[in-house]
Amino acid sequence: MRRLADMQAEILDRMPRMEVVEASLDDAVGSVLAEDVVAPENLPGFENAAMDGFAVVASDLNRPSVELDIVDDVAAGSLPSATVTSSTAARIMTGAPIPPGADAVVPVEATEMISDRRVRILESATSGDHVRPVGGSVRVGSLVFEAGLRLRPPHVSVLASMGALPGVRRRPIVAMMSTGDELVPPSTKTLEPGAIRDSNRTLLRGLLTDLGIEVRDYGIVGDAPGSFEKALADATKGADVVVTSGGVSMGAYDVVKITLRERGTVDFLKIAMQPGKPLGFGTVDDVPFFGLPGNPVSVFVSFEQFMRPALLAAMGAERVFRDRVPGVLDDGITTNPEKDVFVRVATTRGADGRWHARSSGGQSSNVLSALAFADALAVIPVGVGRVEPGGTVDLEMIHWPEARTREEALGDR
Numbered sequence: 001m002r003r004l005a006d007m008q009a010e011i012l013d014r015m016p017r018m019e020v021v022e023a024s025l026d027d028a029v030g031s032v033l034a035e036d037v038v039a040p041e042n043l044p045g046f047e048n049a050a051m052d053g054f055a056v057v058a059s060d061l062n063r064p065s066v067e068l069d070i071v072d073d074v075a076a077g078s079l080p081s082a083t084v085t086s087s088t089a090a091r092i093m094t095g096a097p098i099p100p101g102a103d104a105v106v107p108v109e110a111t112e113m114i115s116d117r118r119v120r121i122l123e124s125a126t127s128g129d130h131v132r133p134v135g136g137s138v139r140v141g142s143l144v145f146e147a148g149l150r151l152r153p154p155h156v157s158v159l160a161s162m163g164a165l166p167g168v169r170r171r172p173i174v175a176m177m178s179t180g181d182e183l184v185p186p187s188t189k190t191l192e193p194g195a196i197r198d199s200n201r202t203l204l205r206g207l208l209t210d211l212g213i214e215v216r217d218y219g220i221v222g223d224a225p226g227s228f229e230k231a232l233a234d235a236t237k238g239a240d241v242v243v244t245s246g247g248v249s250m251g252a253y254d255v256v257k258i259t260l261r262e263r264g265t266v267d268f269l270k271i272a273m274q275p276g277k278p279l280g281f282g283t284v285d286d287v288p289f290f291g292l293p294g295n296p297v298s299v300f301v302s303f304e305q306f307m308r309p310a311l312l313a314a315m316g317a318e319r320v321f322r323d324r325v326p327g328v329l330d331d332g333i334t335t336n337p338e339k340d341v342f343v344r345v346a347t348t349r350g351a352d353g354r355w356h357a358r359s360s361g362g363q364s365s366n367v368l369s370a371l372a373f374a375d376a377l378a379v380i381p382v383g384v385g386r387v388e389p390g391g392t393v394d395l396e397m398i399h400w401p402e403a404r405t406r407e408e409a410l411g412d413r
Helices: 004-014 153-162 200-210 225-235 255-261 296-314 368-372 406-410
Strands: 020-022 053-056 066-074 088-092 104-107 111-115 118-121 143-145 167-169 173-179 214-221 241-245 266-270 278-284 287-292 319-322 324-329 340-349 355-359 376-380 391-397 402-405
Touching: 004 278, 004 296, 004 406, 053 066, 053 118, 088 118, 143 153, 173 200, 173 225, 200 214, 200 241, 200 296, 214 225, 225 255, 241 296, 255 266, 255 278, 255 287, 266 287, 278 296, 287 296, 296 319, 296 340, 296 368, 296 402, 296 406, 319 406, 324 340, 324 376, 340 391, 355 376, 355 391, 402 406
Parallel strands: 066 088, 173 214, 173 241, 241 287, 324 355
Antiparallel strands: 020 167, 053 088, 053 104, 066 118, 111 118, 266 278, 278 287, 319 402, 324 391, 340 355, 340 376, 376 391
């Protein structure tokens, strides 16, 4: 059997990188920067008010209840029309430019109007109070974001504020299908004996969509080799990656393995992991191909360990693996010491400040409910086999963003 980390490294080595395209800010969330972003200008570009209130000369407010004449009203988007001097103030709105002469803003809550043109200041002020300085967020010429960053909404907001349209790597198009004569659509109301509703494509579609990837769904393909070959030929046209579920084990009707083994471009492997031991990986018509197992939990774990990092790497991401944190396994478990085992667990933060985990349900690879109630995978590595109650494990947080680079996860493989 192949070691998990060795197979992960091989897949990452063999995945092609997507080409660089110009980003549209409306579609940039989830894309990966192909180049460093250097600030073309200061943000903000001018001193402005951080609060609604009055722009003042701070040194004027050296005693309580100072009264000042109002010489200007400055709204956001407008320019000051007067200079603030000793014994004067300018009414100002959040985001409006600080008038010449003023060096602080007193919040409106710390003032009292005497008349339309005169205000009493109830608190002292220090130069710089509630003033946003030029370049306080980003300095012109500074490195804002590095290439390899997967953009999230706050990143895109920063880019929008600078008017920046950086290059990103195109997100792959993934074609998917499920195999097996036993499968029927999820909408099937009444199951015939031996029939199973296909949940794998629903699962895969959600996982791929979470990465912002375009999905082409080729549906359910039966166990006849001719049907699978036709669907596969269609899927490789215009797709960057093809993924199937089912048909990669040792059974007499495992159509994916039977059809592709003779081509010699796809390897069918046993990985020292549980769930998810069988895996097909290679190329079909020069398109990367992933043949995942048929059991839904195995599909999920295989996707997380192989496909998700590979797709992120193809998009140019530096961080491609989910975060792992140390935790306490409150209920002990015995596993196969020859495999890396991924136990579906639900986590809580204990009074001791540590993450605690308990099994979220049955651990068979067909028990979807346990996966639905899990928020982490407790990783029991090769060579361990038994973790006693209260033992320490690594928790792979399956709802957290990717946080580990290839080097951090796999070392120098």
